[in-house]
Amino acid sequence: MNKVLITTVLTLFVILGCSITPKSDDKQMLREYHGGPAVSTEGSVISIIELKQSEVTKESSIEANVKLKANGKIKINGTPQLRVYKFGQANGEEPLMVHNIDHWKQLPLGDNATVEEKVTLTAPSDPGYYRVELSLDSYVSNSTNFFVKYPTDTLYSGTFPVNLKVEALGRILKIDSITMTSKSATVSFSLSPGVRGFATELVTDNGKKLVGISSIPFDEKTIVQATATFEPIPISVKSVKFTLSNIQLMTNVGIVDRPGSWEVVIPLEQGHKSS
Incomplete structure (x- = not known):
């Protein structure tokens, strides 16, 4: 949706939407999964997405580092994917870009085990704001963002x-x-x-x-x-x-x-x- 919705209560200090200039900390997003269709588990799995660049030119390379860490014994069901969406895309719309992480398909992980995958994405030609998500079957990680610069x-x-x-x-x-x-x-x-x-x-x-x-x-x-x-x-x-x-x-x-x-x-x- 293109509207920014605000609900203000009493002291009225609310921040919605996404940071327009991500700090270095914002390049790394973390989420923990507890079972469900994405993970057969006796524990949980934590995902981390790191982008080397948060501002890029069109059609340039974007280096992403994706990590999974197991808390307990887990097994990933299906093939995890990195998905790219443009800000403002409606819920349910197909991603603009999908990268399968085939090495993690049906991957078993022991307690405290960590796997890491380096992925190179190509920035879209259309300038603007985009988000990258890690999808584990029906579960989606918190997103991290990048900006494709407009022509001068x-x-x-x-x-x-x-x-x-x-x-x-x-x-x-x-x-x-x-x-x-x-x-x-x-x-x-x-x-x-x-x-x-x-x-x-x-x-x-x-x-x-x-x-x-x-x-x-x-x-x-x-x-x-x-x-x-x-x-x-x-x-x-x-x-x-x-x-x-x-x-x-x-x-x-x-x-x-x-x-x-x-x-x-x-x-x-x-x-x-x-x-």
Whole structure:
């Protein structure tokens, strides 16, 4: 889904989505499996995915290191796979890329045994954010991410003040600014108190829904301030429409759903390019 969903409660500090610039720690993701169709087991198995590069150019090589460690005696059922998806793909869609780890097919592992496989993936030609998952039959590991860079001089760059607002049901949505880089576009906005949940969406003037990367809301005494981060914006775009939907409000009778949505069209200045 391209919408970033936020539920805000009391102190209102929630981070959803994925880090747009993974730190070195983020390149390694770990998950533990306890039995099930993927593993015949008297214990559990831990999976680790490490990517040598988190930012790559299109069609370049991505080196991945995949590890399994057994806690107790286990046997892997089927053939484990590394699967690559683009951010924003709907649940159930086929992966863009699959790499079978044939050495691990029906693999038995003794207690504390570890196996390791080095895999070279080819980055997709389409720029943007991608995730890599390790699939053990019907079980899927936590994902780790990589970013395929956009061509130079094709994206907006800079922070533009916006200062646009809409009002409904006695509450106000104000767009403060939009900050654009070669990796992301972040909308900073503020809301009247009492808004306790919403989903954000950013759509270009040609109808493309930009993939949501992350959102960070936080609560102050008199106003709610938040940011929503999306994929970068091409310089061919003249304006974007920022939408808040699935809005929940705090009322005298508790939290209620507000029908409809708030929409603000943000004009973009030409001539600001990322390098």
